[in-house]
Amino acid sequence: MIESNGRRVRLVPDLRQMLGPVLGLVLVIVIFGIIAPQSFLSVYNFKVVAAQSVIVGLGAIGMTFVITSGGIDLSVGSVIALASVLTALMMQQFDSPVVAIALGVGIGAVCGAVNGLVITGLRIVPFIATLGMFGIARGIAKYLAGEQKIDAPAGWIPELMAKEPSASWILVAPGVWITIVLGILMAILLNRTTFGTNTFAIGSNESTARLCGIQVRRTKILIYMLCGIFAGLAGVMQFGRLTVGDPTTALGKELDIIAAVVIGGASLAGGEGRISGALVGAVLMAFLANGCTHAGVPNYVQEIIIGIIIIAAVALDSYRHSGSR
Amino acid sequence: MIESNGRRVRLVPDLRQMLGPVLGLVLVIVIFGIIAPQSFLSVYNFKVVAAQSVIVGLGAIGMTFVITSGGIDLSVGSVIALASVLTALMMQQFDSPVVAIALGVGIGAVCGAVNGLVITGLRIVPFIATLGMFGIARGIAKYLAGEQKIDAPAGWIPELMAKEPSASWILVAPGVWITIVLGILMAILLNRTTFGTNTFAIGSNESTARLCGIQVRRTKILIYMLCGIFAGLAGVMQFGRLTVGDPTTALGKELDIIAAVVIGGASLAGGEGRISGALVGAVLMAFLANGCTHAGVPNYVQEIIIGIIIIAAVALDSYRHSGSR
Amino acid sequence: EHREGGHTTNPVVAVIPKGTSHEFWKTVHAGANEAGSKNDLEIIWKGPAREDDRDEQIKVVETFVARGVDAIVIAPLDDTALVPSLKEASGRGIPVIVFDSDIKWDGKTTFVATDNTRGGELAAREVGRLLDGKGRILVMRYVEGSASTMKREKGFLDTIASEYPGIEVVSSNQHGGATVEGCYKTAENLLAKYPDVDAVFGPCEPATFGLMKAIDDIDKEGTILLVGFDASDKLVEGLRDGKIAALVVQNPFAMGDLAVTAARSTIDGDDVPEFMDTGCTLITLENMDEPGNKELLNPPLDKWLNTK
Amino acid sequence: MIDSIPERSSGSDEPIRLDMSGIGHRFGGVVALDGVDLQVAPGRVHALLGENGAGKSTLMRILSGAIRPDEGRMMLEGEPYDPRNPRDARDAGVAMIYQELNLARHLTVAQNILLGREPSRIGLVRRSAARRITMDALDRLGHSSIDPDTILGRLSPGQQQVVEIARALVDNASVLVMDEPTSSLSLDDVERLFEVIRRLKESGVSIIYISHFLDEIMRVGDDYTVLRDGCNAGSGRLEQTTTDELIRLMIGRTIEDTYPRTDHGIGDPMLRIDDVVIEPGGSPSSLTLHRGEILGLAGLMGAGRTRLARVVAGLDDVCSGRIRVGSSLSPCDGSVRRRLDRGIGMLSEDRKDEGLAMDLSIATNTVLSRPSAVSTLGFTSRRRVTTATDGWRDRLGIRSSGPWQRVSMLSGGNQQKVALARLLHHDVEVFLLDEPTRGIDVASKREVYALLGNLASRGRGLLVISSHVGELLGTCDTIAVMHRGSIRETRAADEWTEREILNVAMTGSSS
Numbered sequence A, B: 001m002i003e004s005n006g007r008r009v010r011l012v013p014d015l016r017q018m019l020g021p022v023l024g025l026v027l028v029i030v031i032f033g034i035i036a037p038q039s040f041l042s043v044y045n046f047k048v049v050a051a052q053s054v055i056v057g058l059g060a061i062g063m064t065f066v067i068t069s070g071g072i073d074l075s076v077g078s079v080i081a082l083a084s085v086l087t088a089l090m091m092q093q094f095d096s097p098v099v100a101i102a103l104g105v106g107i108g109a110v111c112g113a114v115n116g117l118v119i120t121g122l123r124i125v126p127f128i129a130t131l132g133m134f135g136i137a138r139g140i141a142k143y144l145a146g147e148q149k150i151d152a153p154a155g156w157i158p159e160l161m162a163k164e165p166s167a168s169w170i171l172v173a174p175g176v177w178i179t180i181v182l183g184i185l186m187a188i189l190l191n192r193t194t195f196g197t198n199t200f201a202i203g204s205n206e207s208t209a210r211l212c213g214i215q216v217r218r219t220k221i222l223i224y225m226l227c228g229i230f231a232g233l234a235g236v237m238q239f240g241r242l243t244v245g246d247p248t249t250a251l252g253k254e255l256d257i258i259a260a261v262v263i264g265g266a267s268l269a270g271g272e273g274r275i276s277g278a279l280v281g282a283v284l285m286a287f288l289a290n291g292c293t294h295a296g297v298p299n300y301v302q303e304i305i306i307g308i309i310i311i312a313a314v315a316l317d318s319y320r321h322s323g324s325r
Numbered sequence C: 001e002h003r004e005g006g007h008t009t010n011p012v013v014a015v016i017p018k019g020t021s022h023e024f025w026k027t028v029h030a031g032a033n034e035a036g037s038k039n040d041l042e043i044i045w046k047g048p049a050r051e052d053d054r055d056e057q058i059k060v061v062e063t064f065v066a067r068g069v070d071a072i073v074i075a076p077l078d079d080t081a082l083v084p085s086l087k088e089a090s091g092r093g094i095p096v097i098v099f100d101s102d103i104k105w106d107g108k109t110t111f112v113a114t115d116n117t118r119g120g121e122l123a124a125r126e127v128g129r130l131l132d133g134k135g136r137i138l139v140m141r142y143v144e145g146s147a148s149t150m151k152r153e154k155g156f157l158d159t160i161a162s163e164y165p166g167i168e169v170v171s172s173n174q175h176g177g178a179t180v181e182g183c184y185k186t187a188e189n190l191l192a193k194y195p196d197v198d199a200v201f202g203p204c205e206p207a208t209f210g211l212m213k214a215i216d217d218i219d220k221e222g223t224i225l226l227v228g229f230d231a232s233d234k235l236v237e238g239l240r241d242g243k244i245a246a247l248v249v250q251n252p253f254a255m256g257d258l259a260v261t262a263a264r265s266t267i268d269g270d271d272v273p274e275f276m277d278t279g280c281t282l283i284t285l286e287n288m289d290e291p292g293n294k295e296l297l298n299p300p301l302d303k304w305l306n307t308k
Numbered sequence D: 001m002i003d004s005i006p007e008r009s010s011g012s013d014e015p016i017r018l019d020m021s022g023i024g025h026r027f028g029g030v031v032a033l034d035g036v037d038l039q040v041a042p043g044r045v046h047a048l049l050g051e052n053g054a055g056k057s058t059l060m061r062i063l064s065g066a067i068r069p070d071e072g073r074m075m076l077e078g079e080p081y082d083p084r085n086p087r088d089a090r091d092a093g094v095a096m097i098y099q100e101l102n103l104a105r106h107l108t109v110a111q112n113i114l115l116g117r118e119p120s121r122i123g124l125v126r127r128s129a130a131r132r133i134t135m136d137a138l139d140r141l142g143h144s145s146i147d148p149d150t151i152l153g154r155l156s157p158g159q160q161q162v163v164e165i166a167r168a169l170v171d172n173a174s175v176l177v178m179d180e181p182t183s184s185l186s187l188d189d190v191e192r193l194f195e196v197i198r199r200l201k202e203s204g205v206s207i208i209y210i211s212h213f214l215d216e217i218m219r220v221g222d223d224y225t226v227l228r229d230g231c232n233a234g235s236g237r238l239e240q241t242t243t244d245e246l247i248r249l250m251i252g253r254t255i256e257d258t259y260p261r262t263d264h265g266i267g268d269p270m271l272r273i274d275d276v277v278i279e280p281g282g283s284p285s286s287l288t289l290h291r292g293e294i295l296g297l298a299g300l301m302g303a304g305r306t307r308l309a310r311v312v313a314g315l316d317d318v319c320s321g322r323i324r325v326g327s328s329l330s331p332c333d334g335s336v337r338r339r340l341d342r343g344i345g346m347l348s349e350d351r352k353d354e355g356l357a358m359d360l361s362i363a364t365n366t367v368l369s370r371p372s373a374v375s376t377l378g379f380t381s382r383r384r385v386t387t388a389t390d391g392w393r394d395r396l397g398i399r400s401s402g403p404w405q406r407v408s409m410l411s412g413g414n415q416q417k418v419a420l421a422r423l424l425h426h427d428v429e430v431f432l433l434d435e436p437t438r439g440i441d442v443a444s445k446r447e448v449y450a451l452l453g454n455l456a457s458r459g460r461g462l463l464v465i466s467s468h469v470g471e472l473l474g475t476c477d478t479i480a481v482m483h484r485g486s487i488r489e490t491r492a493a494d495e496w497t498e499r500e501i502l503n504v505a506m507t508g509s510s511s
């Protein structure tokens, strides 16, 4: 017996595992390619969708770590808003994009670290700890912004999200490239380093991780911090897109981000997660909304379709999984 | 051997377990009693808060079953909106409160059953399945309502939520009494029946439940249906409160409801849940919002305070738990 | 939609409201549809999927630009955030007509709107008149960062402060939030705290509605004077029953109509004025049945929304 | 034996209650069972034997309706039997004690025992009846002191095993399957279980008994069936066979000595426990472990052996006292990581909930505690991980389809070997082994004992916890006995007898 089923996991099957989300994406593109007007398949529209995927994409990279470790972060939407507000305030103050970006990302890191500390220190489940941060970060954002959006000089930050970048040879917005490059780096971090393995181990069985001497608390804090950093970066990008700091932005975005990560093949029970899949999930969500607008369907139809697609994509994945078992 | 620690649980400790949320509630009332003006402690204000707790309270009763079984239902907010819209439409059509209520609750049951079927049939985690329903139910509500509020004759339905009921001897809105009575019945269902034990068992260890011959699928479908029924009832009450069917109502209410249940001592990992606690949690959430308005603090402060209280209440509970171990 | 059959020759106009599920926008939609059919335009009506989310509205604009519509008619959720994407639209030869709320960009073809500050002033003067210049009042705000309602709130509060020193504003920092339920709950809590104010102001339909119900609950209808903004069936009924003292009503139907008509003119190369005021009117029990006002309160929605 | 089967099924002298024939099952590509037959008669104990991964548990899970066979047919009491789920099986009178504990930790003992079988009236649970039935079942197992209302999560693993067994008793089943019921029971509990089995047998219940303890098999069993690589390897009556013959059927060869001894000299002290109190108000324990020493820790369940080991490993806090390690015997405290760095590693008795990350691969689990051995600057080399894992798979004979197979797909015994592989990969100095042979087959057990000796001869110190006193006497140099949370007596192994150990374990002193 044995060996016949030599299920090597890794590399080649990695592609096979990606089949679920990629198939879903292709399906969405094909369907809208048929029902929506031609312009849906135009190069320009693809650039538009690419830029629209950046914020959810960045959020999804960080969230993949959290979900792989068996946690969840409901605060990312609020943290994005807070980071966008802080970036705007700093631009107002110092008019230096570098400083503003650093502080925007920094506040994300702080929120993430607080999440991690509350989860590990007070031993509160991530859902609740980050639900608290969901309100706190949003409240602070509104406070800082004086319950208003903030107009600030944007410097070159909007360039990051320019759909048609001034250097036209880079084809899509610099933000898209940043997301791709960070995605690759984070995929290496998750799959090829000790930190990544520890993330998987914690998600799979926390007491085993503890038994094996993994510093569970420290690792978790780092994971939530990482997620916060990416939320902060997404907030900066959000500021780039809006050119204003908006304390009410990205409300409910956490659900899109979580959906992207899960569509990408992560398991909310922990122990499974793929950055590449999460990014494909983010693009899929963007294509869905874009296609619905192209096809001119009313919002409520769009809401229903997105609901169905989320279920269908995950069902496909779980079906494929169960088949291979 | 040892045995000295033959810890009897039940009844008396049940009260002790309630200490966490009740303490939190008392604390909130005392704090606001001090900082807010006298009007906060008026009888009338307590009636207001009681009525305001009904919708989250009803939702929390159903959600307690779901969370105890180790699941989650993100769709309740949308289902509340859908039920309120359908109730309004049926009042428009038939002008019969009984028919309208039955159909409002019925649509909740249908949504819940669909959730249960998707979760068990397609083997999708509850978070994702109900996230799908979150969009679908909201979309259908908007479609049915023509993306608008529905003005309908309300019959005697608003009476249910009248803060000063016409029969003044019942003191608070009939809806409050309905919630309390249903709460007691459901507490019996959860703690004293085989269905309840099965709910705990599934939440505690699903494979054990299956191996012990519990019909896990059927039980789960029933659990989600129950949650849907309570969401539907909450939707009816929402219609009673607003006297219009509003497809955009209760957005994000699922998070309040989940927070109430968890503050009440349930564990999102499953296997733990208390109806009484969940109801106290709902009242606590209502008092928080009410107290903040009384104290005249701006909304962002309120958001921050609610975030902190959620964390604090759960931290208290988890601290007490770990202490007793 | 029936493009594959042949091709519709009618220009396509994208109308982008701030949201799709409020009666105000419904009425704008009806007006837009009417203008569309008058002017042989295909109207696509699409708001942001998440209401009040700037980024979502930008996405809608971007997508329409990618799709290549003939004109964009938009009620921007933000006076700055929408600028880059609208610039892009006009850079690609798509004229932009702005309605309801202004934008900090002079590339727009025209701006069609209610003067919201003036609406707030109208309401303030009515409160001042009804209270004879003295008393205690409160304002329940709508949602943080919503430009049009903030102008109304500001117009109202500034006028009270400057013209009616005898009127004390006991609370003006509570936001009801974007939903009717939220507005109602906040109104209840406010009135539990200040049950003896003389008048209240709601800067939009949900806020007014929430206040009306909360006043009703404590049996103070008519005692606490309610001055609100916008109309809906329930509010009109409230006005008739004396639960509402006055409503400042905009003309959303005309807004949709004028904006889309302006789009036609632009496509045809005709000149359009820079600003078009659709006006706002103070409606009370006395004048509510006057001919013009009657239509304002009951716009012909069914005719223009169901035919399509 | 084989010839007798047609005769039996024709129903002459021995009626057949359960008849499984031609059962086949595959997990993906792995053929777990290939045309297996099993016949069980009423009122008899049928032992099911085989190496780790032979397919015993799979066969029993098919019988209990937990999984469905790909092929084959089952007859129960002469009727076709095809359970679609465990409920069908229970309704048909088949009860099962699973190899891994299947308990809901949030529920009470009574709720666990009666799960799916609650006495109820119109859906309402009759609590007093439930209590009575539970106490009755626990009483039969000699554990009437376990309160039915205790939350299960508060019991020790041994007590949990008792609860698991009690659950099978309340079913009044006609066929009762026990998959390694004694793997975490203490000796006197085993005795009581055998007594229960005898009584059940008398009342006509058929029992299928799976165990890797052949002495137990010989004592309670009547008939046997041996599986090998998912096929029948032989069956018959136990009174007509010998242990050696059974071993030969299982592994294809015989084993001479159960407890192989490797020469190892005892060196300097390397772990010293001074007056350590593991539970508030408990008495202090002291212990010294030397290089090259195998020190056994005996005691009844709940005596605190696991806690003591966990305290040394840094997993639990110590109440008072001192722990010192290394050649300099310097104080040792801090996190698990710090202690692992100083060479203290622990094997958990609870492999499912603590020992292994079940959803991850064999390789990941093997290198988890010491990734530095297979990585540079934090970057893991997949090739080195594979090589390292393959080495341990070979040396320990872990039956698997490759280093990247998920641990959850392995049989119980092979999982245990993966957990051991991790400590070996980490190359710790002090091995804290809590029930290291739990669920391991005879042949592998011998390998593990050999491994222990080998480690000792290389100067490692080993602290071995086992509920199997024979095993301790056979392998250890020194044995310490614990009673109620502290070590009561420590002696060289050859100064102990089984009776004396039991005596100290039960009463706390040797007199």
Ligand SMILES: Nc1ncnc2c1ncn2[C@@H]1O[C@H](COP(=O)(O)OP(=O)(O)OP(=O)(O)O)[C@@H](O)[C@H]1O
Pocket: D027, D028, D030, D031, D032, D050, D051, D052, D053, D054, D055, D056, D057, D058, D059, D099, D399, D408, D409, D410, D411, D412, D413, D414, D439, D441
């Ligand atoms: N869930 C599963 N998925 C894939 N393969 C499995 C699964 N469960 C068992 N197997 C495989 O089936 C074979 C038989 O396993 P089984 O658990 O029946 O062995 P066993 O005889 O009970 O062994 P042990 O004595 O170790 O408990 C093994 O090769 C094992 O790897």
Ligand SMILES: Nc1ncnc2c1ncn2[C@@H]1O[C@H](COP(=O)(O)OP(=O)(O)OP(=O)(O)O)[C@@H](O)[C@H]1O
Pocket: B001, B002, B003, B004, B005, B006, D154, D155, D156, D157, D158, D159, D184, D299, D300, D301, D302, D303, D304, D305, D306, D307, D308, D349, D467
């Ligand atoms: N009768 C009991 N009631 C409650 N808890 C108990 C009981 N017996 C043991 N425990 C718990 O188990 C721990 C001690 O048992 P431990 O697991 O260390 O013993 P052990 O000798 O390893 O026994 P086992 O063979 O059961 O593993 C204690 O921390 C105690 O909390």
Ligand SMILES: [Mg+2]
Pocket: D056, D057, D058, D099, D179, D411, D412, D413
């Ligand atoms: Mg087995």
Ligand SMILES: [Mg+2]
Pocket: D157, D305, D306, D307, D349, D434
């Ligand atoms: Mg132990």
